[in-house]
Amino acid sequence: MTRSLEENKQLSQLLFPKVEKTVEDYEKIYPKRQLNESAKVTRFAPSPTGFVHIGGLFSALISERIAHQSEGIFYLRIEDTDKKREIDHGIEGIVDSLKNFGINIDEGYISESDEIGAYKPYKQSERMEIYHTFIKSLIEQDKAYPCFSTTEELEQLRKNQEDSNITPGYYGEFAIYRNKSFVEIKEKLDANIPFVIRLKSTGSPDRKISYKDIIKGNMEFPENIQDIVICKSDSLPTYHFAHAIDDHVMGTTHVIRGDEWLPSVPVHLQLFYTLGWKAPKYGHIPPILKQDGNSKRKLSKRKDPEAAVSFYHQEGYPTESVLEYLLNLANSSFEDWRKVNSEKSWNEFPFKAEKIGVSGALFDLVKLTDVSKNAISRMSAQDVYHKLLDWSKKYDQEYYSILFANKENSLKMINIERENKKPRRDISKWSEVKEYFSYMYDELYKINDVLDFPENVTNEDIKIILNGYVNIYNHNDTKEEWFNRIKDFSNSIGFATDMKDYKANPDNYKGSITDTTTVIRVAITGRKQGPDIYEIMNILGTKKVTLRLNVSKN
RNA sequence: GCCCCCAUAGUCUAGAGGCCCAGGACGCUGCCCUUUCACGGCGAAGACACGGGUUCGAAUCCCGUUGGGGGUACCA
Numbered sequence: 348m349t350r351s352l353e354e355n356k357q358l359s360q361l362l363f364p365k366v367e368k369t370v371e372d373y374e375k376i377y378p379k380r381q382l383n384e385s386a387k388v389t390r391f392a393p394s395p396t397g398f399v400h401i402g403g404l405f406s407a408l409i410s411e412r413i414a415h416q417s418e419g420i421f422y423l424r425i426e427d428t429d430k431k432r433e434i435d436h437g438i439e440g441i442v443d444s445l446k447n448f449g450i451n452i453d454e455g456y457i458s459e460s461d462e463i464g465a466y467k468p469y470k471q472s473e474r475m476e477i478y479h480t481f482i483k484s485l486i487e488q489d490k491a492y493p494c495f496s497t498t499e500e501l502e503q504l505r506k507n508q509e510d511s512n513i514t515p516g517y518y519g520e521f522a523i524y525r526n527k528s529f530v531e532i533k534e535k536l537d538a539n540i541p542f543v544i545r546l547k548s549t550g551s552p553d554r555k556i557s558y559k560d561i562i563k564g565n566m567e568f569p570e571n572i573q574d575i576v577i578c579k580s581d582s583l584p585t586y587h588f589a590h591a592i593d594d595h596v597m598g599t600t601h602v603i604r605g606d607e608w609l610p611s612v613p614v615h616l617q618l619f620y621t622l623g624w625k626a627p628k629y630g631h632i633p634p635i636l637k638q639d640g641n642s643k644r645k646l647s648k649r650k651d652p653e654a655a656v657s658f659y660h661q662e663g664y665p666t667e668s669v670l671e672y673l674l675n676l677a678n679s680s681f682e683d684w685r686k687v688n689s690e691k692s693w694n695e696f697p698f699k700a701e702k703i704g705v706s707g708a709l710f711d712l713v714k715l716t717d718v719s720k721n722a723i724s725r726m727s728a729q730d731v732y733h734k735l736l737d738w739s740k741k742y743d744q745e746y747y748s749i750l751f752a753n754k755e756n757s758l759k760m761i762n763i764e765r766e767n768k769k770p771r772r773d774i775s776k777w778s779e780v781k782e783y784f785s786y787m788y789d790e791l792y793k794i795n796d797v798l799d800f801p802e803n804v805t806n807e808d809i810k811i812i813l814n815g816y817v818n819i820y821n822h823n824d825t826k827e828e829w830f831n832r833i834k835d836f837s838n839s840i841g842f843a844t845d846m847k848d849y850k851a852n853p854d855n856y857k858g859s860i861t862d863t864t865t866v867i868r869v870a871i872t873g874r875k876q877g878p879d880i881y882e883i884m885n886i887l888g889t890k891k892v893t894l895r896l897n898v899s900k901n
Numbered sequence: 902g903c904c905c906c907c908a909u910a911g912u913c914u915a916g917a918g919g920c921c922c923a924g925g926a927c928g929c930u931g932c933c934c935u936u937u938c939a940c941g942g943c944g945a946a947g948a949c950a951c952g953g954g955u956u957c958g959a960a961u962c963c964c965g966u967u968g969g970g971g972g973u974a975c976c977a
Contacts, residue, residue: 431975643970679915683925706908
């Protein structure tokens with residue numbers, strides 16, 4: 348029944364006549380990396396099947412940290428073995444997303460069609476010859492074989508197995524093509540019957556396999572007993588096989604991936620073992636979840652706009668905000684570190700892979716907002732201005748022109764209370780700034796029909812305040828002079844300046860200095876809240892201030 | 902069905918048998934400071950899923966239950 352060594356050799360030749368190189372050739376073409384003992388090699392290996400998912404960015408970030416913190420290599424490999432789901436410009440999207448977030452790769456694709464690095468090609472569809480060479484060798488060694496079962500037959504098999512309550516799948520006695528004779532196989536091949544290549548499993552159902560996951564710790568699984576497909580009928584490798592080949596050949600030391608891969612570990616370990624290689628270390632990260640009714644679920648590409656990293660770009664969250672939020676999700680000690688290292692870059696944080704939580708976290712936009720406010724408050728006005736320009740150039744042309752034309756004033760505005768020991772924390776994303784500072788620009792500022800003055804001040808008093816203030820306003824006042832002037836003025840019209848006294852005897856006054864300034868603020872900015880009103884008036888200038896005061900009176 | 906993973910407040914988490922009648926951050930909230938907001942200061946409410954063990958002692962170890970997530974493809 349079984350085939351002789353010679354027959355297997357013939358079979359491999361029959362199957363892969365065009366493969367000329369040998370396994371040894373490839374070990375020479377792609378030699379082992381010359382790196383320090385401690386240097387780690389990681390990769391981000393997405394499929395170009397859609398936009399980059401926030402979970403993808405999460406694993407890319409973790410992989411990048413692990414590599415670069417150990418002075419190792421981080422590379423980008425495109426896993427395009429599923430031609431059915433591939434999209435146009437998929438690679439470009441991936442490359443751009445990483446670039447945008449400042450996650451630097453050492454090897455792999457740097458644009459839709461250009462790649463760098465000594466282990467190219469970094470796209471699986473271009474590595475066919477490599478995979479076939481290794482498959483050919485496995486067949487020669489009787490470790491793999493062609494299987495001619497049709498999808499229908501396999502479905503039927505599964506159904507029968509389920510009905511008789513035995514483990515479903517293609518294994519053991521059900522692996523009918525495992526030991527077919529050379530003659531039988533040749534007949535099928537000559538008849539052009541489509542086939543896949545399967546790996547002959549060496550696993551046993553009553554043996555366990557254990558390994559230590561970098562993130563999840565000690566794991567134990569039953570061995571894989573299935574004769575898994577390693578080469579599909581379109582002659583492309585399956586993910587499992589390409590993973591083993593590429594990560595060995597490219598010298599990956601640590602594989603970081605989503606924990607949906609956890610159940611495949613026995614398969615992968617078996618693959619490495621069968622190929623005679625040392626398996627990389629694995630780290631399985633939990634998914635990023637979203638609350639959906641009563642349950643949590645993975646952020647969905649189809650249902651959740653916030654699943655796409657492009658969403659954060661559009662909204663104008665600075666990349667470091669998103670990265671820091673993600674970093675905090677991975678290592679919760681990040682925020683403590685950030686508190687005492689406010690001027691450092693996120694990539695100086697001593698990241699620890701083994702500290703990553705094991706269970707999935709809900710993505711919390713509110714927390715992201717907080718992280719982002721902090722991140723932006725740490726930036727210089729120049730920095731904020733330029734980031735704002737970059738963002739608006741892409742997403743808000745009108746605002747871009749305004750910012751561009753009003754550089755000086757914009758910078759001053761952004762800088763209000765920015766250089767305090769504790770800077771303002773009012774901006775969390777670029778898309779909200781236009782509205783937030785709209786009163787700064789004549790093009791954007793519109794006096795509301797109904798100004799929202801404080802309720803406790805009568806219309807009559809509002810007029811008194813506005814009329815009086817127009818007369819005493821002096822653009823050349825220092826802040827102190829200005830404040831003294833407001834105080835005197837408030838006193839003169841019956842508004843308290845001593846807050847303690849006001850609180851003790853509110854009935855003695857029409858209101859307090861808070862009300863006076865708020866009325867002025869509303870008249871000038873249309874808002875009850877905002878940065879230091881003295882600074883704002885200073886930037887606006889006498890002309891605009893008096894104009895707005897006069898307009899608001901009516 | 903079978904296999905695997907997970908389980909501390911609304912959210913993210915610290916916690917690796919006594920330091921914990923559980924600490925931090927976000928959020929929520931009270932007060933103080935204050936020309937508003939922000940900042941800052943001082944507070945408040947809020948959690949070890951449940952049930953059994955083991956132990957002098959358990960959030961921490963074991964077993965079970967429940968709940969959640971994942972896998973079970975010629976998808977990754």
